[in-house]
Amino acid sequence: MPQAQRTLIEPGLLKREVQNNPLTVFLCGPGIGMSGFDGRAKIKEYLESHSNVDVKYGEDLLSGKIKRSGSRPADLQTLEAEFAHEADFTVLILDSPGAIAELGTFSMIENIVPRLFVAVPAAFHKSESYIARGSLSIISRYSKTNVFYFERGEAETINDHLNIPVCLFKFAAARKGYNSKARFGHKAKIYNRAYYNNFISPIRNEFLMAATLIGIISLDRPTYAQLVRRLKLSSDDVRFALASLFELNKIEKSKGAYRALASFDDPLLEAFSSTRISRLKAIVLAQG
Numbered sequence: 001m002p003q004a005q006r007t008l009i010e011p012g013l014l015k016r017e018v019q020n021n022p023l024t025v026f027l028c029g030p031g032i033g034m035s036g037f038d039g040r041a042k043i044k045e046y047l048e049s050h051s052n053v054d055v056k057y058g059e060d061l062l063s064g065k066i067k068r069s070g071s072r073p074a075d076l077q078t079l080e081a082e083f084a085h086e087a088d089f090t091v092l093i094l095d096s097p098g099a100i101a102e103l104g105t106f107s108m109i110e111n112i113v114p115r116l117f118v119a120v121p122a123a124f125h126k127s128e129s130y131i132a133r134g135s136l137s138i139i140s141r142y143s144k145t146n147v148f149y150f151e152r153g154e155a156e157t158i159n160d161h162l163n164i165p166v167c168l169f170k171f172a173a174a175r176k177g178y179n180s181k182a183r184f185g186h187k188a189k190i191y192n193r194a195y196y197n198n199f200i201s202p203i204r205n206e207f208l209m210a211a212t213l214i215g216i217i218s219l220d221r222p223t224y225a226q227l228v229r230r231l232k233l234s235s236d237d238v239r240f241a242l243a244s245l246f247e248l249n250k251i252e253k254s255k256g257a258y259r260a261l262a263s264f265d266d267p268l269l270e271a272f273s274s275t276r277i278s279r280l281k282a283i284v285l286a287q288g
Contacts, residue, residue: 007232008218008280009211010163011050014170018271021173022052023166026084028102029093029119040093042155043162047091050166056087058102077105081112086183088169089115091162094124095152107135111196113142114204117165119158122149144234161232167211171271172203205244208233210268212241213250213260218281221257 011019025047029040044055061079084090084106092099092106106112116139139146145164150157172178181199215231216222222230228238242258245251250262264274 005230006160007163008215008230008284009167009232011166011170013214013272013276013280014167015271015273018170018174019051021170022054023088023169023173024086025053025055026058026080026087026090027055027093028058028080028090029099030096039153039155039158043091043093043158046155046159047162047166053166056083058098077101081105081109084109084112084116087115088173088183089117089165091158091165092116092118093158094118094120103135107138110194113139114146114197114200115165115169116146117162118147119161120147120149122151124149143237145232145237148232164211164232168204168207171207171210172200174271175203205240206268208237208241209244209248209250210272212238213245213262213266213268214272214277214280216245216251216258216260217262217264217277218284220281220285221259223256224258227258 027040027044027047040057044057047053047055058076058080061083062076080102090106090112092103094100094103103118106116118136118139120136136147148158148161150161172182177199182196211231211233212227215227219226219230224238224242227233227242228235231238233241242251246253248268250260250266250268252259252261262268264277269277
């Protein structure tokens with residue numbers, strides 16, 4: 001089987017000051033001593049190879065490595081849900097009974113779903129199980145980009161998909177009020193179930209447009225299928241971005257291919273380095 005091409009959108013495309021925005025990632029999955037733990041360690045190592053990314057495990061909550069914001073004693077499920085509210089995003093490797101339980105909990109919390117990314121073993125792709133038709137479908141209704149599949153033992157596939165949330169949340173963290181409104185909004189005196197989505201959705205939409213525009217610039221007249229494959233975004237997310245870019249007159253379409261009308265220094269790409277985008281385009285063109 002040929003090796004899948006890596007995503008075009010990586011944290012290295014961001015400007016240095018945006019790359020340096022700190023992120024906390026909650027990594028859930030097989031625990032110590034379980035078959036998938038080595039893979040989880042590789043994912044932690046990869047995520048922390050990016051500037052200012054701090055990865056925490058669920059067991060860190062019990063060991064005291066994570067300082068709680070609450071003072072009352074709580075069970076592990078409550079502790080994990082509490083921390084998932086305060087992490088920038090959560091990664092769930094769905095390869096253990098505990099991870100399945102965590103999926104059930106997180107998928108029912110409206111303010112966690114938009115920042116929950118679930119890696120599912122490929123053996124369950126297109127499965128008609130209760131999990132697939134229940135918890136995973138809830139997350140997929142928000143965005144299919146948040147659910148992706150991997151072959152067991154291939155941490156690299158998960159790492160590649162996680163470039164998207166790392167970029168997205170560093171992009172979001174540059175916005176005024178991100179910490180108070182997004183990460184700690186659940187502590188507001190007047191609690192709003194939709195507070196997180198209300199804040200992050202317009203930022204996420206802008207990111208999707210920027211990522212898709214970079215894809216069109218670097219691939220040089222790509223088709224829709226090429227954009228979906230190389231951006232590692234869902235077809236729905238790419239369709240949304242394309243429609244928005246058309247409306248803003250930043251792209252055009254001819255004979256099934258897309259061409260950028262906007263340049264490297266377009267305001268939509270303000271968070272990204274024009275030099276790195278130019279370099280990416282040169283690399284892609286050289287690869288043919």
